[in-house]
Amino acid sequence: MKFSAHVQTRISDWQFIKELENLGYDAAWVPDTQMQWSDCYSVMALAAANTSRIRIGTGVAIPGCRIAPTTAAALASINELAPGRVFCGIGTGHTAMRIMGQNPMTIKNFREYLRVLRALLNDADVDFKLGKRTRNIRFMDHGPGFRNLTNPIPIYVAGNGPLALKTAGEFGDGLISLFNEQPETLSFHMGMVREGADEASRDLPEDFYTTALTSTVVLNAGETLKSERVRELASSWVVCCIHFVYEVWQYTKDDEVVPEYLSGVWEEYVDHVNTMETPADRRYQEIHDGHCSFAPESEYKFVTPEAIEGTCIVGGPQEIAEKIRKAEAAGLSEVSILPPLKHAHAVARDFAQKVIPLI
Numbered sequence: 001m002k003f004s005a006h007v008q009t010r011i012s013d014w015q016f017i018k019e020l021e022n023l024g025y026d027a028a029w030v031p032d033t034q035m036q037w038s039d040c041y042s043v044m045a046l047a048a049a050n051t052s053r054i055r056i057g058t059g060v061a062i063p064g065c066r067i068a069p070t071t072a073a074a075l076a077s078i079n080e081l082a083p084g085r086v087f088c089g090i091g092t093g094h095t096a097m098r099i100m101g102q103n104p105m106t107i108k109n110f111r112e113y114l115r116v117l118r119a120l121l122n123d124a125d126v127d128f129k130l131g132k133r134t135r136n137i138r139f140m141d142h143g144p145g146f147r148n149l150t151n152p153i154p155i156y157v158a159g160n161g162p163l164a165l166k167t168a169g170e171f172g173d174g175l176i177s178l179f180n181e182q183p184e185t186l187s188f189h190m191g192m193v194r195e196g197a198d199e200a201s202r203d204l205p206e207d208f209y210t211t212a213l214t215s216t217v218v219l220n221a222g223e224t225l226k227s228e229r230v231r232e233l234a235s236s237w238v239v240c241c242i243h244f245v246y247e248v249w250q251y252t253k254d255d256e257v258v259p260e261y262l263s264g265v266w267e268e269y270v271d272h273v274n275t276m277e278t279p280a281d282r283r284y285q286e287i288h289d290g291h292c293s294f295a296p297e298s299e300y301k302f303v304t305p306e307a308i309e310g311t312c313i314v315g316g317p318q319e320i321a322e323k324i325r326k327a328e329a330a331g332l333s334e335v336s337i338l339p340p341l342k343h344a345h346a347v348a349r350d351f352a353q354k355v356i357p358l359i
Helices: 011-023 040-049 068-081 107-121 162-171 183-199 228-252 266-274 280-287 297-302 305-311 317-329 341-354
Strands: 002-006 027-030 055-061 086-090 126-130 133-137 155-158 174-178 209-214 216-218 313-315 334-337
Touching: 002 341, 011 027, 011 040, 011 341, 027 040, 027 334, 040 055, 040 068, 055 068, 055 155, 068 086, 068 107, 086 107, 107 126, 107 155, 107 162, 155 162, 155 209, 162 174, 162 183, 174 183, 183 209, 183 317, 216 228, 216 317, 216 341, 228 266, 228 280, 228 297, 228 305, 228 341, 266 297, 313 317, 334 341
Parallel strands: 002 027, 002 334, 027 055, 055 086, 086 155, 155 174, 174 209, 209 334, 216 313
Antiparallel strands: 126 133
């Protein structure tokens, strides 16, 4: 089992990635959410130049914000600084697009984007369409030092819906999803991944890599899910998951997408959104307030024991270790935690010192 952390993309926090390396983490994922955080590739470059072992990748890249050749060039440039330590996590774009009032990229366009990205990272010619014009492109050779395409840059596709999961099977070297740490969820996800690979007549790599994006709270003696410290450490991730479910629910109008652990607060949360002071046509900005950094004060009440249990890996050190061992036995390759910004260093250190040695 490998362990990593998603970091809030703050330009001054490249040192945190160095700290993760010192704590023994295998990888750091740097999100591409330009309207909330710093530029992900700037942070990755600083981290790459100041580390020697830890893998560094986008967590995840948003194709609607950059054309595929630009993303490929950024990844290959950082790969020159950290040869063989760079990976590309990439998804259709949930928060990064919605916070601009835009929709995630369609699966059709996402598949085309991945086709071009894959070819360029393999240092191959590829037909690329921009606007209405399609032309063949490739990286030009101006000598050494510009980019590294010799050391492979794996592509880990982000997805939870069936079409995105199938796309991972068609193009990905791996998959990153919410709730992959739950064996039954991982089994369903991989079934869809294999279906996508079969439809593309692709042999899925034997070393296909699976990552769970989650958060964790290591309980101290005597603590429960109602303890204030526990609620504080879980709050940013719980609220982020609620925001995600709300966007899916709003799009599908299907109550079945609301998980049981949110049933006790769901109607109150929907009322909360409907009574936001922000005008309805700009509410997309407020819905994702605090995204993965903190829980807005008005939404802290939704951080219930049921929501914590349903979204986080929580328990004493031995209990968490056992949950992760079961996930590994089910085929999970990596657990990636995303702690709240205020407590990121403490949570990463706590998990590294109390849980990882047990696994």
